Amino acid sequence: MSGAVWNGAGRRIHMQEVGTRDGLQIEAQFVATADKIALVDALSATGLSKIEVSAFVSPQAIPQLRDAEIVLREIQRRPGVVYSALVPNARGAERAVDAQVDEMNLVMSASESHNLANLRMTREQSFAALSAVNTIARTAGKSVNVSLSCVFGCPIEGEVPVPTVMDWCARFVDELGAGGVTLCDTTGMAYPGQVASITAAFRQRWPDTELTLHFHNTRGMGLANVLAAIDAGAERFDASLGGLGGCPYAPGASGNVCSEEIVHALQLMGFDTGIDLAALIAAAARLPALIGHEIPSQIVKAGRRLDLHPPPPDFEAIRQRALAR
Numbered sequence: 001m002s003g004a005v006w007n008g009a010g011r012r013i014h015m016q017e018v019g020t021r022d023g024l025q026i027e028a029q030f031v032a033t034a035d036k037i038a039l040v041d042a043l044s045a046t047g048l049s050k051i052e053v054s055a056f057v058s059p060q061a062i063p064q065l066r067d068a069e070i071v072l073r074e075i076q077r078r079p080g081v082v083y084s085a086l087v088p089n090a091r092g093a094e095r096a097v098d099a100q101v102d103e104m105n106l107v108m109s110a111s112e113s114h115n116l117a118n119l120r121m122t123r124e125q126s127f128a129a130l131s132a133v134n135t136i137a138r139t140a141g142k143s144v145n146v147s148l149s150c151v152f153g154c155p156i157e158g159e160v161p162v163p164t165v166m167d168w169c170a171r172f173v174d175e176l177g178a179g180g181v182t183l184c185d186t187t188g189m190a191y192p193g194q195v196a197s198i199t200a201a202f203r204q205r206w207p208d209t210e211l212t213l214h215f216h217n218t219r220g221m222g223l224a225n226v227l228a229a230i231d232a233g234a235e236r237f238d239a240s241l242g243g244l245g246g247c248p249y250a251p252g253a254s255g256n257v258c259s260e261e262i263v264h265a266l267q268l269m270g271f272d273t274g275i276d277l278a279a280l281i282a283a284a285a286r287l288p289a290l291i292g293h294e295i296p297s298q299i300v301k302a303g304r305r306l307d308l309h310p311p312p313p314d315f316e317a318i319r320q321r322a323l324a325r
């Protein structure tokens with residue numbers, strides 16, 4: 001990384017929240033619909049650029065998100081915030097249009113093995129299904145973003161060739177006209193040098209396409225990967241409130257990079273995230289009561305860098321004794 005990344009100098013970084021979809025979908029405890037709506041409303045007030053609210057998938061497949069329509073219809077939408085949802089097929093696209101989603105997020109894997117394990121389809125079959133979603137979205141005037149999983153490595157196959165990644169990006173951007181692409185580190189296999197290289201390659205080829213990076217912190221390199229991507233020209237990042245998330249096909253995989261941890265670090269480095277960090281932390285602090293367990297967030301546990309603590313009860317006596325020596 002160049003020295004420039006250590007001084008943000010007011011450079012704008014857009015933070016996009018995925019915890020209400022990517023995080024809640026794997027939780028064992030169903031979060032009540034009213035609580036989901038209240039959580040999204042709280043997140044809307046923090047200054048996030050985009051919130052992936054839910055997913056229009058089969059309720060049998062992901063029962064935790066069976067209330068997607070209600071949540072999308074009843075949240076209080078703030079101007080300037082994009083409200084997105086994962087949409088896997090034409091039926092989901094029709095539901096998303098009815099729920100007035102702003103953007104449809106289409107997901108498939110750059111790895112054939114992961115795509116089969118995760119989506120039960122070949123990549124070509126996924127592309128055909130997502131092409132149909134793209135047509136419905138375009139007809140309805142909705143934006144389309146494509147999230148390409150396992151860009152930085154597959155837990156089944158290992159390395160995913162960069163030309164393979166770029167070829168799939170080309171099919172979505174050049175053939176289907178997708179306005180945005182998210183390069184996903186689905187199982188936390190990315191490392192900074194690789195991130196910088198792939199980010200720069202994408203930026204050079206599609207400078208006008210909205211690029212998002214989506215990292216997991218499985219091997220403790222989440223923040224380092226964010227900084228490497230920024231250094232290579234990225235300005236948009238997915239993150240998950242409280243650090244929720246994971247992948248069922250990567251044993252031991254931890255959640256996504258934590259929204260409040262990334263914002264805390266970037267703000268200290270001088271980047272403009274547009275985020276009210278205190279409000280974001282307050283939203284994250286709601287999660288344990290909603291999901292029934294503690295969250296990975298170190299910022300919720302330890303506080304911000306300058307969140308100070310009171311001295312010991314006998315501090316004044318200690319000071320007086322020290323001065324009397």
